[in-house]
Structure formats: C-alpha cells, structure tokens
Amino acid sequence: xxxxVVRLHLLLGTLLGLLGCGGGGGGADxxxxxxxxPGPMPVTLTLGGSPLPAQATIEVPVDALAAxxxxxxxxxxxxxxxxxxxxxxxxxxxxxxxxxAPVRALxxxxxxxxxxxxxxxxxxxxxxxxxxxxxxxATLTRGxxxxxxxxxxxxxxxxxxxxxLTGPGRVPLLYAATDGVRGSFYxxxxxxxxxxxxxxxRDPAGSTSLELADGTLRTRPSIWEDLxxxxxxxxxxxxxxxxxxxxxxxxxxxxxxxVLPRVTTAWRGGVADPVTVEARIVAPEGxxxxxxxxxDGATGSFTMTVPASVGREDRELQWHVEVxxxxxxxxxxxxxxxxxxxxxxxxxLVGRPMFDYTSIPHRAWxxxxxxxxxxxxxxxxxxxxxxxxxxxxxxxxxxxxxxxDRERGASHYAQHGGGWTGAxxxxxxxxxxxxxxxINCSDAAGTVSIYANMVGIDLRYxxxxxxxxxxxDLNYLQPIGFDFAAAPFYSGRSAFRYHAVTGPPDxxxxxxxLAIDGDGVPASPPHITQLVQxxxxxxxxxxxxxxxxxxxVFVDEKMxxx
Amino acid sequence: xxxxIHRIARLALVLTGCAAVNIASAQTPLAALTPGSLxxxxxxxxxxxDHPVRLYFGSGQPEIxxxxxxxxxxxxxxxxxxxxLSTVSGELxxxxxxxxxxxxxxxxxxxxxxxxxxxxxxxxxxxxMAHAIASRxxxxxxxxxxxxxxxxxxxxxxxxxxxxxxxxxxxxxxxxTARKTATGWLFDRREGGSYALHFVGIDAQLNRIETxxxx
Numbered sequence: 205x206x207x208x209v210v211r212l213h214l215l216l217g218t219l220l221g222l223l224g225c226g227g228g229g230g231g232a233d234x235x236x237x238x239x240x241x242p243g244p245m246p247v248t249l250t251l252g253g254s255p256l257p258a259q260a261t262i263e264v265p266v267d268a269l270a271a272x273x274x275x276x277x278x279x280x281x282x283x284x285x286x287x288x289x290x291x292x293x294x295x296x297x298x299x300x301x302x303x304x305a306p307v308r309a310l311x312x313x314x315x316x317x318x319x320x321x322x323x324x325x326x327x328x329x330x331x332x333x334x335x336x337x338x339x340x341x342a343t344l345t346r347g348x349x350x351x352x353x354x355x356x357x358x359x360x361x362x363x364x365x366x367x368x369l370t371g372p373g374r375v376p377l378l379y380a381a382t383d384g385v386r387g388s389f390y391x392x393x394x395x396x397x398x399x400x401x402x403x404x405x406r407d408p409a410g411s412t413s414l415e416l417a418d419g420t421l422r423t424r425p426s427i428w429e430d431l432x433x434x435x436x437x438x439x440x441x442x443x444x445x446x447x448x449x450x451x452x453x454x455x456x457x458x459x460x461x462x463v464l465p466r467v468t469t470a471w472r473g474g475v476a477d478p479v480t481v482e483a484r485i486v487a488p489e490g491x492x493x494x495x496x497x498x499x500d501g502a503t504g505s506f507t508m509t510v511p512a513s514v515g516r517e518d519r520e521l522q523w524h525v526e527v528x529x530x531x532x533x534x535x536x537x538x539x540x541x542x543x544x545x546x547x548x549x550x551x552x553l554v555g556r557p558m559f560d561y562t563s564i565p566h567r568a569w570x571x572x573x574x575x576x577x578x579x580x581x582x583x584x585x586x587x588x589x590x591x592x593x594x595x596x597x598x599x600x601x602x603x604x605x606x607x608x609d610r611e612r613g614a615s616h617y618a619q620h621g622g623g624w625t626g627a628x629x630x631x632x633x634x635x636x637x638x639x640x641x642x643i644n645c646s647d648a649a650g651t652v653s654i655y656a657n658m659v660g661i662d663l664r665y666x667x668x669x670x671x672x673x674x675x676x677d678l679n680y681l682q683p684i685g686f687d688f689a690a691a692p693f694y695s696g697r698s699a700f701r702y703h704a705v706t707g708p709p710d711x712x713x714x715x716x717x718l719a720i721d722g723d724g725v726p727a728s729p730p731h732i733t734q735l736v737q738x739x740x741x742x743x744x745x746x747x748x749x750x751x752x753x754x755x756x757v758f759v760d761e762k763m764x765x766x
Numbered sequence: 767x768x769x770x771i772h773r774i775a776r777l778a779l780v781l782t783g784c785a786a787v788n789i790a791s792a793q794t795p796l797a798a799l800t801p802g803s804l805x806x807x808x809x810x811x812x813x814x815x816d817h818p819v820r821l822y823f824g825s826g827q828p829e830i831x832x833x834x835x836x837x838x839x840x841x842x843x844x845x846x847x848x849x850x851l852s853t854v855s856g857e858l859x860x861x862x863x864x865x866x867x868x869x870x871x872x873x874x875x876x877x878x879x880x881x882x883x884x885x886x887x888x889x890x891x892x893x894x895m896a897h898a899i900a901s902r903x904x905x906x907x908x909x910x911x912x913x914x915x916x917x918x919x920x921x922x923x924x925x926x927x928x929x930x931x932x933x934x935x936x937x938x939x940x941x942x943t944a945r946k947t948a949t950g951w952l953f954d955r956r957e958g959g960s961y962a963l964h965f966v967g968i969d970a971q972l973n974r975i976e977t978x979x980x981x
Contacts, residue, residue, distance in 0.1 A: 386808070388946040441922040442954055443947070563813070563937050613855030614871055616884070619833070620853050621816030622846060628814060638828060640886050644855055674852075693856040700855045766812055 260291045262319060262344050262353045267538065270529040271481045273360040274325030274332050275414070275421060276542025277522070281324035284310075286342040286353050288319050294346040300327070301339045308333075312342070319344065325359060335361040335469075335476035356529070360483060361476035362498055363544045364523060365413035366466040367399040373459025373510065375556055375660075377452065378567035381432040383443065386632050389565045390434050390444065392451055399546055401425055404447035405439050412470035419472055425450035427518060427549045431571035432635070452549035454568055455510040456556060456660065457587045463506040465523070465546075467496055475500045481527040484537070485544075488521040498525065511552045513586050514659070516577045520547045551577060554587050555660025560762040568658045571635060576659050579603065589661040593714050594737035596655045600648060600684075600716035601735060607685025608717065609642045610694045618646035618704075618763070624667050628764040629654055641685075648684060648717040649704040650763045656706070656714075657762055663714060667759040668703040668748075675699040676755050679726035679747060682719040688731040692718070703748070705736070711757075713744040720747030796821075796932060796970040798902035799881070801830050801895045809933025811968050815976070818880070819933065819968050830892070832899070833882040836907070836972055837875075846880035847873055861893065865900070872896035877905040910973035915963050917981060918942055918955045926950040931967040931975075938963050 269282050284298065296319035300308040308328050310321035319342050325332050337358050344351040374394045382388035392398070401424055403411040410417035425448050428435055435445035455461065467485060469476040483498035493506030511517055523544040526537040551573050559566040579599035580592065600606065609616070617634045620627050629650030633639050643651075649665055656663040670676040678698045682688045691698035705715040715736035720726060722734025726747045736744060745752035800806060804823035811819060818833035837843040844864060850873050851858055851866060858866040858873060865874040869891040871884040881903075883896040911930030916923055927934045927950055936951050938944035940961030945952045955961060965977040 382945060383948070385946060385948050390945055391943065442945075442952060563939070564943075609856075611856070611868060611870060612858055614858070614884075615853060619812070619817050619820075620849070621814055621818075622849055623816075626814055626816060628812060628817060630810065630820075633810075638886075639831065646853070695857060697856055701852055702855060764814065766810065766814075766817075 260289065260294050260344055260346070260351055262286050262288045262291070262296075262342055262351050264353055264355045267536070268355050269357065269538065269540065271358040271360050271478065271483060271527040272325060272540050273362055273525070273542065275361065275363075276525075276540075277545045279542030281322045282541050283320055283322045284340050284355065284357075285318040285320035286355070288314065288317060288344065291319070291344055292316075294344045294351075296342060296344050298323075298340055298342045300333075301341050302333070302336070306341075307338070310340075314344075333359050334473055335359045335471060337480050356480055358478060358480045358527075360469070360478060360498070360525070360527075360540070361414060361471045362467065362469050362483075362485075362525060363401075363414050364465045364485075364546060365400065365402050365468040365470075366397055367521075367546050367548070368397045368462075368464040368466075369399070369453050369548065370395060370462045370464065371455070371459055373456040373461070375454040375456065375551075375553055376567050377454050377551075377573070378565055378569050379430075379432055379434050380565065380569050380571065380632055380635060383433055383436050386638075389567075391564060391567060392434070392453075396451075398449070398451040398453050399425070399548060400447060400449055402447050404437065404445075406437075410472050412472060413468040414471050417472055424546070427452065427547055431574050450547070450549075452551060452570065454551040454553055454573055457510060457514055457552035457554065458512040459510045459552075461508050461510060461550075463491055463493070463508055463521070465496070465504050465506070467498060467500065467502040467504070469498065469500040478527070481529045483525055483527045485523050485525055486539075488523055488543075490519075491521060495526065510550050513552065514554055514577060514580055514592055515552050516574065517550045517552070518547055519550055520545055552587075553659045554589050554592055557660060558657045558662050558762070559765075561764055565631070565765050569631070572631075572655055572658050575599070576655055589656075589708070590738050592659060593652075593656050593661050593663060593708075594735075596652050597714050597716045597735055597737050600651050600655070601719065604641075605637075605685075606641050606643050606648070608683035608692060609644045610683065610686070610692060613644045613693065613700070615644050615646040616640060616642060618644075618650045619766070620646070624759050625761060626764065627665060627761075628766040631765050643684070643717075645700075645702075645704040645715075645717040648715070649706045652714055652716045653706040653763055654765060662708055663706040663762075664709070664760050665763050666705050666707055666713075666757050668705060668745075668755050668757050669701070670751075671754055671756050673754070675701045676749050677751055679750055680721050680729065680731055681748070682721075682731070682733055684717055688721065688729075688733075705744075705757075707741075708738075709760075711741050712738045713741055714738060715744070718748075720744070722747070726750075794970045795834070795836075795879070795903055795907065795972040798904065799832055799834060799899055799972075801832075801883075801899065804830060806932065809968055811933045811935040811966050813935060813937065813966065815966075815974060818882070819972060819974070822886075824886075828886050829888045830895070831884050831886055834972060835880045836974070837878050837880055839878050840875065843875035843878055843880040847875040850880070850882065865896070867893060867896065869893060874900050876900045876903055879903050907971040907973060910971065910975045911967065911969040913965055913967050913975055913977045915965055915977055915979040916953070917979070918953050918961065918963075920955050920958055923953040923955070924950060925953060927967065930969050932970055933968040935966040936963060 296314035298310045298312040298321040299306045312321040340355045377392045379390040382390045408417040437445035484495035486495045491506045491508045496504035579595045616639045617630045653663040683692045719733045722732040808822040818835035821832045822828035823830045873882045936944040941959035942955045942961035963979040967975045
C-alpha cells in the first residue's frame with residue numbers, strides 16, 4: 205500500500221512543478237526568478253509514458269521552532285531544518301534576517317530531504333541578538349533560479365525574579381549573629397520571600413532583573429551558605445540584603461509548599477514580552493500547577509512537596525518554556541531549548557519548634573538545624589523523633605569536642621537563678637564554644653534539649669537529686685570526652701549533687717553528659733558504652749547510680765535560650 | 767588609677783555608643799569587678815531577672831567571665847551562693863566564709879553581691895582575683911540610669927542605648943522586630959499595627975533597669 209501513496213505524492217509535486225509553483229504552503233515562497241523548468245531534474249517519473257521533470261521545493265516543517273531564548277540554562281543551539289525535495293543540483297543557504305536585513309549567514313547543509321543549519325542566536329558579530337522577531341530565510345539556488353522559504357522565530361528574554369515559598373508547614377529560621385555580631389538575631393519569617401533577584405541601588409541605571417545595564421547577565425543568587433548571618437547590604441536601611449538572595453527555608457517534613465514564581469522579561473532595552481508567539485512557563489519536574497503565561501510581572505502558583513524525612517535538600521527547579529505560533533499545527537505547544545533554573549535549600553524538620561517561650565531567639569536557628577541534620581547524615585528515613593533525638597545525643601557526645609568538667613562539674617553555658625526552674629542556656633556563645641569546650645550536665649542537657657526543640661522534638665529539662673541527702677552515689681560512668689572512670693571527678697569523688705538530663709513527656713531519658721555501662725553490671729568493669737538515647741527512667745537510673753531508689757527526677761520544662 | 771578609670775570609661779562608651787560620660791569610677795561595681803588590666807568585652811543581659819548578669823573580660827578575647835547578681839542584702843546573696851553550690855555537680859571547696867572555689871572558678875557572696883568568677887582561657891589562679899574583686903565591691907549602689915524607649919514610626923529606627931548602660935537587651939513584639947547591632951539596636955516597624963518593646967539595661971552600678979513601651 206505504501207508505493208501508490210509515494211507515487212501520488214511525487215506526481216503532485218511534478219504537476220506543481222509543471223505549473224511553475226515553488227511548492228505547497230507551509231511558508232514556502234517563490235520569487236519572479238524561479239526556474240519554471242529546471243533541469244536536469246532531480247527525479248524523473250514517467251506518467252502516461254512521457255517523462256516529466258520534478259520541480260525542487262522547500263518548505264518549513266509544521267513543528268519548526270517558533271521561539272527561543274539563548275540565555276537560558278542548558279540552551280543548546282537548535283537546528284532549523286527546511287524540508288526540501290527534488291533539490292539535487294541545487295545549493296541551499298540560510299540567513300537570519302531582522303526587519304528585512306540579514307544579520308547572520310548560517311552554515312547550511314543540503315541533504316536529500318532537508319536544508320538545515322544550527323543557529324545559536326548570535327548575529328554575524330558573534331553577539332546574541334536582542335529580543336524580538338527574526339526570520340530564517342532558506343534559499344535554494346541553481347543558476348539564476350531561487351526558491352525561498354522563510355520561517356519566523358522570536359527571540360525571547362525571560363526568567364524569574366522572585367520565587368516565594370509559602371505554606372502552613374513553613375518554619376521560621378533564625379540567624380544568630382547578623383554581620384558577625386553575637387546575639388544579633390535576624391528572623392526569616394514564614395512569609396519572607398527566600399529567592400529574589402532584582403536590581404538594587406548599587407546597580408547601574410538601566411539594570412534589570414535579567415541583566416546589567418551593559419548587557420552582562422545578572423548572576424542568579426546561589427544558596428546562601430552562611431549559617432549565622434543573612435547576606436548584608438550596607439546600603440540597605442536595615443543592613444540586610446533584600447534584592448539578591450537565596451535563603452534556605454525550613455519545613456515540617458512532608459509539607460506541601462506553595463511555589464509562587466514571578467516572571468520577568470525585562471532586559472536593558474525594555475520589556476520583552478512575546479509578540480509573535482504565545483509562551484508560557486510550565487511546572488518543573490516534581491512541581492505541579494498550571495502554566496504561567498509569559499509576561500513581565502506575571503505570577504504563578506505551583507505546589508511541590510518537602511521530603512517526608514528529616515534532612516536537607518538542595519532542589520533545583522528547571523522552569524521550561526513552551527511556545528506556539530499561529531502557524532503551529534493544531535496549536536501544539538513546543539518546548540523551547542533550555543530552562544531557567546532556580547535552586548532552593550529545603551530543611552525538613554520533625555515538626556515546628558517546641559519552646560516554652562515565644563520571643564526571639566526561640567526559633568529554629570539555621571546553624572543548629574543544619575548541624576542536627578548533618579548528624580543524621582541521611583540515616584533517617586523518617587521523622588521519628590527518637591531517631592533524631594538519638595542522633596543529637598550522639599552528635600553532642602561524640603562530635604563537638606566537648607569534655608566534662610572533671611574539676612568540679614560546674615555549668616559554663618547554662619545558668620540557674622535562685623531555683624531549679626527557669627534555667628537558661630547561652631546558645632550564642634555555645635555556638636563557637638567561646639566559653640570553652642568544658643561543660644557539665646546542665647550544659648549538655650541544654651544543648652540536647654534546645655537542639656531537639658528547634659527541630660520539633662519535645663524534650664524537656666529534668667533534674668535528678670537525692671531525695672534526702674546532698675548527693676547521690678555513682679556507678680562507673682563515661683563522662684563526655686573521657687573513658688569510663690570509677691569517679692567522674694579528678695578528686696575521686698563519685699557522687700553528683702545533682703544531674704541534669706532531658707527527656708520527652710513519656711519520662712524516658714536522653715543524656716549526652718555521659719554514657720552508662722551497658723553490660724548490666726554498672727558497678728564494676730568491664731564496660732560497654734551505652735549512649736543514653738531514650739532509655740527508660742528505670743534503666744537509666746540503674747546505670748547511673750547504685751541507689752536509684754533514692755533519687756528523684758523533677759523539673760519538667762524547656763530551657764530558655766539567652 | 768586614672769588611666770585605668772579612663773580605659774573603663776572609654777570601654778563603656780564603646781559598649782553603649784553613648785556620648786562622653788565617665789560612668790565607671792573606683793566606686794562602681796563595674797570598676798570593682800574589672801580584673802587587673804583586662805577590658806570589659808561583652809555583657810550578657812539575661813531576660814530572666816532572677817539570673818545573674820555575665821560580664822566577659824579579656825584582652826581581645828574573653829579570658830575571665832564573671833556572673834554577678836545584686837541581691838537584696840547579704841543574706842539573700844548567701845542564699846544565692848548556697849543554691850549555686852548545689853548546681854555544681856561535684857565539689858567547690860570552701861575557701862573561707864562565703865567563698866568557695868578553686869584555681870579556675872570562685873563563687874562568693876559579699877554585701878548584697880553574689881558572684882562567680884571563672885577563667886575561660888589563659889593561665890592564672892582566679893582566687894586572688896576573686897578576693898580582690900570581693901574586697902572592692904561597694905556595699906551600696908548609686909541610683910540607676912534611666913532609659914526612654916523611642917516611639918517608632920513605620921520603617922527603620924536605629925537606637926543607641928542611653929548613656930550609663932553597659933549592656934542591654936530588647937524584646938519586641940507586634941509589628942516591630944528588634945535586632946542588636948554593633949552600636950545599639952535596630953528596630954524595624956513594617957506596618958502600622960500595635961507593638962511592644964521591653965528594654966532591659968544594665969548600668970555600671972549593675973542595676974537592672976527595665977522599661978516597657980506599648981503603642
């Protein structure tokens with residue numbers, strides 16, 4: 205069945221050739237110099253016993269690319285191919301014209317069925333053309349004969365200048381040392397736009413969100429890696445960079461994020477909204493939502509989901525663009541080469557921070573969140589608070605270079621007032637261990653509980669004391685930073701006046717001050733290090749003291765940050 | 767002594783960003799607490815009025831931290847000392863009446879004062895230092911400094927802590943955020959809604975002054 209179809213097709217072409225037509229529709233053109241009876245014919249058919257010459261044709265395929273933006277990420281110069289037939293013996297040239305004047309001669313290749321060239325969007329000078337319409341003009345030439353086809357292409361200029369990330373699962377983050385000043389807290393609130401790239405007062409006049417006044421591309425903001433200070437802008441009224449930023453955001457794990465991008469087409473020559481094509485920005489992979497019509501200032505609404513397990517993800521969103529033109533068959537959208545990439549750091553937490561206080565600095569600190577998640581090291585495939593709290597205990601006990609105050613067991617970061625309740629912890633100084641690396645139990649409990657509170661775990665501060673005496677005796681213990689010892693103090697004292705621990709409401713214990721002997725015989729060697737990661741109170745006290753029945757656990761509150 | 771006093775005064779100016787005024791003298795608790803040739807580097811003002819103020823002294827970086835709490839009287843200061851000793855898991859030997867400690871940390875009560883002197887880095891026994899401090903601390907304090915919080919318009923307001931204060935803490939709520947800066951505080955009132963400010967200042971007499979503003 206195939207042969208007759210081919211024959212009919214060729215026959216029509218032959219007849220059109222005899223009638224002097226350059227080829228059917230689709231943008232093909234012919235001028236007065238077309239050779240009506242060119243020879244030798246590339247194809248000769250016999251119809252009714254007489255040989256008929258076939259006229260060369262050239263036309264634009266229906267799916268030819270109608271627009272492009274060579275500035276896009278991953279842009280690969282597209283190949284523009286014109287369909288040709290019967291073109292043996294002809295030559296083919298393709299030029300780019302703007303307003304009827306050639307701006308770039310392309311290196312075209314002519315093969316049996318196509319005349320094609322690759323174009324990267326530059327003019328003859330090698331510089332990318334400004335936004336606007338151009339025409340690709342393909343010319344078949346033989347002798348003085350020419351057959352011409354033209355294809356309109358629109359050069360676009362597009363991008364995003366803002367990506368808001370919102371949703372009920374977003375958790376405010378706090379920078380704890382703005383511009384290096386300890387205690388200079390800066391909150392990035394739930395509604396703060398984390399990604400923005402717009403001109404600021406320092407840019408030369410004429411700069412836009414996409415490029416500087418001299419045409420240099422504006423660099424997109426990379427993820428802000430400083431964990432203690434937001435970006436600083438000395439010219440800003442509040443000293444904080446607000447125009448070019450890419451700040452991390454924190455979320456309750458598994459949250460749905462509303463992704464709200466804002467489109468820009470502003471370049472140094474003005475606004476480059478599409479003229480000859482319809483264009484739209486479509487949802488990146490992993491993001492859902494209706495496309496945004498490409499127009500300067502247009503906004504869209506998409507959604508994506510934060511990882512369901514506690515962790516940190518740098519997620520790149522590749523915003524692709526689709527276009528269609530009036531000549532596109534059936535109005536099919538075609539994806540143009542390249543994409544506009546935005547990258548976003550997402551922290552997924554167990555839950556919202558849990559504090560007894562609402563004032564700043566009782567927020568999730570960026571450096572703490574990052575540190576805790578680093579301790580998980582991808583090991584947590586869940587949001588189980590026990591797993592995360594256990595990682596915190598292990599991290600504090602093993603990773604921070606801390607050691608127990610074996611001289612006396614005094615606090616160096618934690619403070620009490622006139623009683624056991626209302627304890628506070630100097631997290632700002634603990635951040636860089638500016639009071640030293642020697643700690644006691646209140647310091648360790650403060651660290652563990654506040655770290656846990658920040659990532660959404662309900663750990664409280666507890667005090668353990670002898671019910672009747674000034675101190676309680678101890679088993680062999682492994683103080684933080686040391687091996688097991690019969691006495692935690694150099695003096696040989698093997699008793700605590702008090703001990704501070706943390707735990708969830710179910711009374712289990714998490715403690716990073718010390719490890720207990722896990723071999724079931726804590727009063728004598730040998731010893732097996734058992735970190736205190738959610739032990740029942742009974743098991744913990746059995747490991748801690750030979751007189752567990754004489755101690756009491758009291759105070760049940762979260763520590764205040766100072 | 768004059769050189770020493772002037773150094774303290776200059777330091778206080780740096781810390782508070784205030785106009786020239788000699789806020790430290792041989793009689794002020796701050797001067798009494800300042801160890802030897804060290805400079806006051808930082809003042810940690812607790813939000814909880816029941817907690818001591820922590821002063822950091824050093825040359826470039828903190829070497830000595832002193833927690834100091836002004837109690838109602840000696841008995842109250844002794845009670846604070848007694849409780850503090852219970853918050854030391856091990857032992858803090860008694861050095862003499864109302865003084866406990868070792869080479870690295872000394873806690874004492876004297877007059878209305880309860881203080882803990884500790885060495886953070888460097889060498890040297892803190893016991894003589896603590897003894898000297900205890901002997902210098904005045905038994906009475908002068909009247910506290912005064913602070914008036916600014917009324918905030920929408921936008922950014924930079925505020926230097928009034929003269930006489932060596933450390934401060936500001937908590938903001940409502941339509942205002944407050945941020946400590948190298949020279950004072952920065953208030954950002956983003957909208958016209960109501961707001962509240964809570965200022966806690968520590969003066970050279972180590973008075974704790976609290977001022978609230980609600981608009």
